[in-house]
Amino acid sequence: MNETSRIAIIGGGSWATAIAKILRENNLEINWYMRNPETIAKFKQLSHNPRYLTGAEFDVDHIQFFNDINEIVLQSDVLIFAIPSAFLKSALKNLTVSLKEKFIVSAIKGIVPDENMIIGTFFHEIYQVPFDSIGIISGPCHAEEVAMERLSYLTISCLDTKKARVLALNLECSYIKTTISDDIYGTEYAAVLKNVIAIAAGICHGLRYGDNFQAVLISNAIQEIKRFVDTVHPITRDIKSSAYLGDLLVTCYSQFSRNRTFGTMIGKGYTVKTAQLEMHMIAEGYYAVNCIKEINDEYNVHMPIMKAVYNILYEKISPAIEIKLLTEDLR
Numbered sequence: 001m002n003e004t005s006r007i008a009i010i011g012g013g014s015w016a017t018a019i020a021k022i023l024r025e026n027n028l029e030i031n032w033y034m035r036n037p038e039t040i041a042k043f044k045q046l047s048h049n050p051r052y053l054t055g056a057e058f059d060v061d062h063i064q065f066f067n068d069i070n071e072i073v074l075q076s077d078v079l080i081f082a083i084p085s086a087f088l089k090s091a092l093k094n095l096t097v098s099l100k101e102k103f104i105v106s107a108i109k110g111i112v113p114d115e116n117m118i119i120g121t122f123f124h125e126i127y128q129v130p131f132d133s134i135g136i137i138s139g140p141c142h143a144e145e146v147a148m149e150r151l152s153y154l155t156i157s158c159l160d161t162k163k164a165r166v167l168a169l170n171l172e173c174s175y176i177k178t179t180i181s182d183d184i185y186g187t188e189y190a191a192v193l194k195n196v197i198a199i200a201a202g203i204c205h206g207l208r209y210g211d212n213f214q215a216v217l218i219s220n221a222i223q224e225i226k227r228f229v230d231t232v233h234p235i236t237r238d239i240k241s242s243a244y245l246g247d248l249l250v251t252c253y254s255q256f257s258r259n260r261t262f263g264t265m266i267g268k269g270y271t272v273k274t275a276q277l278e279m280h281m282i283a284e285g286y287y288a289v290n291c292i293k294e295i296n297d298e299y300n301v302h303m304p305i306m307k308a309v310y311n312i313l314y315e316k317i318s319p320a321i322e323i324k325l326l327t328e329d330l331r
Contacts, residue, residue, distance in 0.1 A: 001078055001103045001163045006031060007170065008076035010069075010091065012039055014052040014281075015107055016082035018143035020063070021056045025173035031064050033072045035091070040065045053147040073097045078105060078167070080137070084282040085110025085119065099127040103163060105135040109191040110284035111291040118188040131184070132160040135167055138187045138243040140250035142257070149175045155243035157181040157188075179242075185233035187243045190225055193306070194248040195285030196292060197221040199263035200309050200326075201252040203319050206267020213327075218252055220330045221305055228292075228301045259285040266312065267319050290314055304329040 007023060008031035009016050016032075023030050034040050042050040044060050066072035073079065074097055083091055085108050104127075106119035115122060120136060123129040136157040145152055154171055158164035159182055168178035181187060200221070201214060209217075225248065226239040239245060251257045262283035265275040272286065293310045296303055308326040311317040 001166045005077035005103070005166075006075065007078045007080065008033060008066075008072050010072070010079055010081045011083035012036070012049065012051070013082065013084075014143040016080075017049045017053045017056060018141075018146035019080060019082055019107060019137070019171075020058070021053075021146060022171050022173060022176055024058060024062065025176075026170055027062075028170060029062050029064070031066060031072050031076050033066045033069060035067060037067045040067060053143060056147045069095050070097045073099065073102065076102070078103045080105040080107055081119065082107040084108070085112055085284060086282065086287050088112055088119070088122070099123065099129050102129070103133050103135060103167075104129050105137060105167065106188065107137040108284075109195060111192055111288050113287055113291060116291045116295055118185070118192065120184050120188055132158070133163070134158065134184060135164060136184050136187050136191075137171075138191055138247055140242055140246040142250065142254055144256045146176070151175050151177070153242055153246070154178050155181050155187060155241075157184045157243070159184060181243060183233075183235065183237050183243075186229045186235070186237050189229045189232060190239075190244045191247060192284070192288045193225045193228060193292065194221075194251045195259045195283070196289045196306055196309050197225070197248060197285075198251040198257050198259035199266070199283065199285040199289070199313075200305050202257075202260040202263020202265070203267035203309070203312065204263075204323055205260070206264040206269075207320055207323055209323070214252070216330050217305070218248065221252075222248055224301075224303050224305055228296070228299070228303060231299050231301050232295075259283045262286065263309075272313055285309070286313060 009020050010033045012034035048054050048057050079102050104123045108119045112122045120134040138155040141152040156164045156168040164180040168180050172178050258281050289310045308322050312319050312322050
């Protein structure tokens with residue numbers, strides 16, 4: 001990646017829209033893939049995304065829209081994927097163009113189901129993208145606050161730190177600060193796990209556990225995340241930095257957290273299906289907890305919070321009973 005690389009965004013949701021807004025702050029011409037041609041037509045007419053972050057206005061003359069995945073890949077050097085992990089394979093099912101020479105950036109905070117792969121590993125294994133051409137965008141950062149131009153921080157991870165630095169510069173603006181990292185595995189897994197923990201925090205909120213307990217839950221959660229990422233990819237990392245602890249905190253406490261919202265509904269007695277229908281948005285943690293559980297069957301890391309969320313969502317154990325059992329495992 002260099003200063004003249006053409007950047008593409010794959011996805012039409014709130015996080016994709018937020019990233020597009022940030023890039024346009026630096027007057028970058030961008031390519032943008034959306035699956036639905038009607039959404040593209042409305043976007044051009046209204047100068048904003050008709051479904052997400054509708055207050056974010058765009059000069060559409062500087063955006064080239066696509067609904068053909070092959071065409072946007074051909075016309076782009078950098079591809080930023082910002083779609084739910086559960087839909088990644090379907091978005092790529094008609095792809096015939098090689099991704100090997102592209103810089104692939106994941107803004108997806110989930111795991112590809114069935115394969116149980118984090119996004120970087122998925123692109124490496126399935127599409128033969130070299131690991132030094134894979135980047136990760138981490139928070140703590142909610143799309144809604146980007147739309148309101150509230151100061152936010154992003155971590156850009158890549159084994160090739162020069163590529164990370166160029167992308168970071170393209171994402172910096174008056175309300176976005178960036179840092180770089182080479183921990184593509186740890187930042188991705190941490191981003192997945194914090195969504196699972198946020199569901200746990202929401203369930204406890206729905207069950208009327210208070211702030212005192214939430215503090216204990218999150219304190220134990222960051223230790224759980226550290227145990228897992230250090231086992232799966234043992235390198236030196238500071239788990240207290242914003243890409244790990246910061247992202248966990250904002251996802252567990254923010255009003256904008258869809259995973260916490262989903263968990264709160266479960267804690268109040270909603271079924272999984274009813275909660276999903278009412279939210280109209282994807283809670284990545286629902287899919288992630290099943291994948292993490294299957295991955296951890298191999299590693300056997302002590303993960304009581306993850307196990308509790310899995311039991312509630314997939315084994316249909318009463319949230320009140322499961323969280324009561326969890327409280328005996330926390331310190």
